[in-house]
Amino acid sequence: MSKTAPTDELFLHFEKYIPLSNTLKKELADRIVFKSFKKGEIIHDANTICTKSYFIQNGLMRTYFIKDGKEITEYFSAENEWVNSPRSFMQQQLDIYYIDTLEPTDCFCLNVKDLVFLFDNFPEMERYARLSMGTVFGHYMDRITSMRFTTAKEKYNHFCETYSAIYHRVPLGMVSSYLGIAQETLSRIRAEK
Amino acid sequence: MSKTAPTDELFLHFEKYIPLSNTLKKELADRIVFKSFKKGEIIHDANTICTKSYFIQNGLMRTYFIKDGKEITEYFSAENEWVNSPRSFMQQQLDIYYIDTLEPTDCFCLNVKDLVFLFDNFPEMERYARLSMGTVFGHYMDRITSMRFTTAKEKYNHFCETYSAIYHRVPLGMVSSYLGIAQETLSRIRAEK
DNA sequence: GTGATTTTTTGACCCAGGTCAAAAATCAGG
DNA sequence: CCTGATTTTTGACCTGGGTCAAAAAATCAC
Structure with a gap:
């Protein structure tokens, strides 16, 4: 039997930051919808405003954008993380990012309207x-430092x-564009060990 | 006569995001302290937990860290911006960043305890x-993209x-470490135009 | 103003990692 | 389990920008 309601993982995630009252738990449960994607589905398209945020229960997603006709990975998202196109979702405006699944992925979906409520x-x-x-902001600070002052090999090790x-679940080409190396x-680099 | 109370700029900054009730304005005014720094003063030291956040009225600050004995600029902050050591201030833990003034700087200071209140x-x-x-998060996303896929000259132009x-108010060495180039x-690059 | 210190510029040299191309390996659909 | 498509590896070559060193310019302290 597959899970179709918010699980402990999601509530536990919230409770890392705030206590959850029963009222709030109920409101969350009423608004969060279970959703299952096959591998390779496009979850969000840059030509639309992002209205949904997905909390990954299991699986793997990639946020990317197109530069000179090539797909550039912005980041990967896995279990127990929220995925959306950040600026598009938060400011309800267009942004450059696409999101797709790299594996079959189960997640909980929250609509921006419900979040606003x-x-x-x-x-x-x-x-x-x-x-x-x-x-997340802290991770970004670290990533910027890593981008500026490390060799390609150090970037890969850090990754x-x-x-x-x-x-090990991600195609090499997607990793290289994430790291900004060829x-x-x-x-x-991978060969030499 | 110098200003010693929260000014319009600060309230206007808040009002870009939320409406300010008179009650909240008063609470803010009661807690925010005017502070003036000379050029070159160290506003925050990495060996301490950051307990203050500064809203710059005029002047210029630099957030930096030490790597191999050299100062690496994390970013610059000028008029109408908040400055603190983000992770240290938000999570009340140690982090690697120092903050100093590159010009005489006037700002409004808010203590973390007052902010929590x-x-x-x-x-x-x-x-x-x-x-x-x-x-700010959006700016960080852009910066990461800029770090990954631009030449030194493009980085400087973008800067x-x-x-x-x-x-033009910042020493070249501090800019180069900010951009991650020599x-x-x-x-x-600057010479050739 | 003047000498000391710091910052910026210039020159010579070099290498990490980029590009282009083609072979090898892996994967996915029928 | 084949076959065409995609992904990864390998080779040859080249350049952007790093390093080291020293001169020139700007800034500071007295």
């Missing part, structure tokens, strides 16, 4: 968003550490 | 923090555009 009626949801965004759960370079 | 009593402050963080108000390279 929750923000308006549960101040702790605002706090949750603020705090969880702080966590393997921070993405230890998924680095695919051939990454192939050579 | 405001968060606890004014849900709209949580919303403000969430939304304004979203703006001049996004930091148009301040790029100072000599930046000097040559």
Whole structure:
């Protein structure tokens, strides 16, 4: 029997940042919809405004954009993470990012309208968003530092550490564009050990 | 006569994200302290936990860290921006960043305890923090893209555009470490026009 | 103003990693 | 289990920008 309602994982994720009242749990459960995707489905298209956010229960997604006709990975998202096109979802405007699945993926889907309702009626949801965004923000700071001052090999090693759960599940070309190095370079780096 | 209370600029900054009630304005005014720094003062030291956030009225600050004995600029902050050591301030833990002034700087200072009070009593402050963080987050996404796929010259041009108000007020060495390129390279780029 | 210190520029040299091309390996659909 | 498509590897070559060193210019302190 497959799960079709918010699971412990999702509630636990919230509770890393805020306590969840039963009222809020119920409101969340009423609004969050289980959704299953096959491998290779496009979850969000850059030509539309992003209205949904997905919390991954299991599987793997990629956020990417097109540059000179090539797909450039912005980041990968796996179990227990929210995925959306950040600026598009938060500001309800167009942005450059596409999102697709790299594996069959089960997730919980929250509509922006429902999220706004929750923000308006549960101040702790605002706090949750603020705090969880702080966590992601910190990762971005680290990534910028890593981009500036490391060799290609160090970038790859760092990637393997921070993405230890998924680095072997992702095609090499997607990793190289994520790291901002040539695919051939990454192939050579991987060969030499 | 110098200003010693929150000015319109600061309230206007808040009002870009949330409406300010008179009650909240008063609470803010009671907690925000005017502070003036000379050029070259260290505003925050990496060996301490960051407990203060500064809203710059005029002047210029630099957030940096030490790598192999050299100062690496994380970013510059100018008029109408909040400055603190983000992770240290938000999570009340140690982080690697120092902050100093590159010019005489006037700012408004808000203590983390007072901010927590405001968060606890004014849900709209949580919303403000969430939304304004979203703006900064977007800039970080752009910066990562810029780090990955641009030449040194493009990085510098992009810097001049996004930091148009301040790029000529900052020593070259601090810019080069911000961009992650050698100072000599930046000097040559600047020479060729 | 003047000497000391810091910052910027210039020159010479070199290598990490990019590009282009083609072979090898892997994958996916019938 | 074949076959065409995609992905990865390997080779040859080249260049952007790094490093080191020293001169020139700007800034500071007294």
